Amino acid sequence: MPTTATVMNKPYVLTETRKLTPTITAYTFKAQDGTSIDFTPGMFAMLTYKDSNINISRAFSIANAPPSDSLEFVIALVHGAFTSKLENAKVGDTYYISAPYGQFKFESSADEKILFFAGGTGIAPFLSMLRSIRAKKINMDCRMMYSVKYPDEIAENEELNQMEIDMNLKTFITVTRPKPEDNWKGDTGHVDAAMIQKDVPDFKDRVSYICGPPAFVKAVKDDLVSLGVPEKNIKAEMWG
Ligand SMILES: Cc1cc2nc3c(=O)[nH]c(=O)nc-3n(C[C@H](O)[C@H](O)[C@H](O)COP(=O)(O)OP(=O)(O)OC[C@H]3O[C@@H](n4cnc5c(N)ncnc54)[C@H](O)[C@@H]3O)c2cc1C
Structure with missing residues (x-):
């Protein structure tokens, strides 16, 4: 066919x-x-x-x-x-x-450094992008900040961990509503300017892609702009 x-x-x-x-x-x-x-x-x-x-x-x-x-x-x-x-x-x-x-297309070249921001099921287009980079064996420098409400809401966690071994990817997960019994050791709370600077200090050298609910996309985009990232280096997809 x-x-x-x-x-x-x-x-x-x-x-x-x-x-x-x-x-x-x-x-x-x-x-x-x-x-x-x-x-x-x-x-x-x-x-x-x-x-x-x-x-x-x-x-x-x-x-x-x-x-x-x-x-x-x-x-x-x-x-x-x-x-x-x-x-x-x-x-x-x-x-x-x-x-x-849609216009939220991953068209970056291999020499660009990438920063993905996923809010909840906003991980979906980034799975496509990462799976495509992996399938093409492109050595692309990717970082991802992934926000979930609870630790058990991390989608494809095993695959993301394996991608960190197979590819030039590092994922920073933040849990916005951790419970004491979760014993979560990573970031907590919403993605904000301080978290971006801490986890991905070279964020200004990267092309950013943001996807998730409107409040998430707006907050992350505002943070990036307030940190001096030019709007031309920010691509966003809003749901809802
Ligand atoms: C470009 C784009 C891409 C998208 N990609 C994805 C994706 O990859 N994955 C994904 O999950 N979504 C995605 N969405 C969102 C998706 O299109 C739908 O809006 C979503 O699945 C809800 O549709 P629905 O018909 O089930 O809810 P609707 O009936 O349209 O209701 C809207 C909202 O009301 C609430 N609601 C409605 N009825 C109930 C009820 N009975 N009980 C509780 N709450 C209720 C829900 O919170 C729901 O989100 C995307 C949206 C866009 C615009």
């Missing part, structure tokens, strides 16, 4: 679900006709659920590396209109996908 640049409302079959955290599940869909799709890491797809009563679409960042005949999504199950359908989804179910979309 050929690799195509875009798909419009094409049937995709759910081939795998993996529970990553208590609230986040990874869903993998494969094109019914086997078409591979090419996309730039960071882009998103529109997923549509249809039955005789409803037709509902939502945007989700693609989490796997291109090109692929499968698309993986890392989704927080928030019991909303779309995610409550996914909560009951079974392998073999058909959803409809249009893709790829």
